[in-house]
Amino acid sequence: MGSVGWYPYPVQPRNGAAVAALVLGILSVLAACSVLFFFIGVVLGALALILGLMGRARAKKGRATNGPMALTAVLLGVGGLLLSAAIGVLAVGTLMDEFDAVPLTGAQGTVSRPLGDNGTATYRGGLHVTVSAPKEFTPAAGVRGRTLGERAYRISVTVRNEGDRDIDTTRYHVLAEGGDEAQLDQIWSDTDRVGQGLPATVGPGRSATADFAFSVPQEEQVLDLELAPGWHYDSAYWYFDLRRPGT
Incomplete structure (x- = not known):
């Protein structure tokens, strides 16, 4: 009687992290392009970077089959973070300029030295x-x-x-x-x-x-x-x- 062979079930690739990272990376770049939502771009970019690196690690260990997608997500996450940071610095700088009141050029017209008629x-x-x-x-x-x-x-x-x-x-x-x-x-x-x-x-x-x-x-x-x-x-x-x- 012949021996009974053991055939293990195939392991399903764990590609979810890279897919999610790619979606978040794209959304991060889109959010970074808006002055109103650049802060969301920072959060999404960070998540895309973390999940993208996770997907890369799984691909290197043979647990995932979408390594290139994970790499693309990492690049998008980094790009979203950098772009969001640049837009944020620009927005804050512009806001500070608006709140920086334009001053008088001389002492006349101040509280201590008010002007008079005409x-x-x-x-x-x-x-x-x-x-x-x-x-x-x-x-x-x-x-x-x-x-x-x-x-x-x-x-x-x-x-x-x-x-x-x-x-x-x-x-x-x-x-x-x-x-x-x-x-x-x-x-x-x-x-x-x-x-x-x-x-x-x-x-x-x-x-x-x-x-x-x-x-x-x-x-x-x-x-x-x-x-x-x-x-x-x-x-x-x-x-x-x-x-x-x-x-």
């Missing part, structure tokens, strides 16, 4: 902001922001761009205070054309003027103005004595 604050990059002396006026009926019995003063703000690129003035900031640092209410009136604000941008060689008005108590003698022409510009300051004739 004083001009100059910013790096060629931006000039001039504020006229406040003038008392009688607003039209139905204005918003004026307190009954208080005086109304208006000022003109002129923004002049002598630089070589557009100035973004969409998020300007205007604040007026009295001598006791109490904030003065701003007046809005379409009829009087006050409070309508600055335009969105001021191009090179151009200027724009906007009028603002404030409600001032009868006993108030000074008006302190804080103004930033855009959200990424330092504030400049003006001091006005309302006791002077003509104001």
Whole structure:
């Protein structure tokens, strides 16, 4: 009687790691190309690299048959990581530039040395902001922001761009205070054309003027103005004595 032979079942190749790594590597590169999702590219790239190396190790031991696919996944994972890191550094640098406020070029216009009537604050990059002396006026009926019995003063703000690129003035900031640092209410009136604000941008060689008005108590003698022409510009300051004739 012949001997009985033993035939082992064939071992299935363990190719799953390389396949998953390849998919993650592709997604990592795609995510890295977006400023919004570069951080996802870092995570996916790291996972692709780990699984790709795992797939390579299995292929070398004969436990997997897709070694080239694993190698491709490793390269994609590394590429996704590097690209995500580069995009991240660029995005953070750009964000820091946006938060780095454009400064005044001189001491005039600061809190300790405010400007006066028709004083001009100059910013790096060629931006000039001039504020006229406040003038008392009688607003039209139905204005918003004026307190009954208080005086109304208006000022003109002129923004002049002598630089070589557009100035973004969409998020300007205007604040007026009295001598006791109490904030003065701003007046809005379409009829009087006050409070309508600055335009969105001021191009090179151009200027724009906007009028603002404030409600001032009868006993108030000074008006302190804080103004930033855009959200990424330092504030400049003006001091006005309302006791002077003509104001």
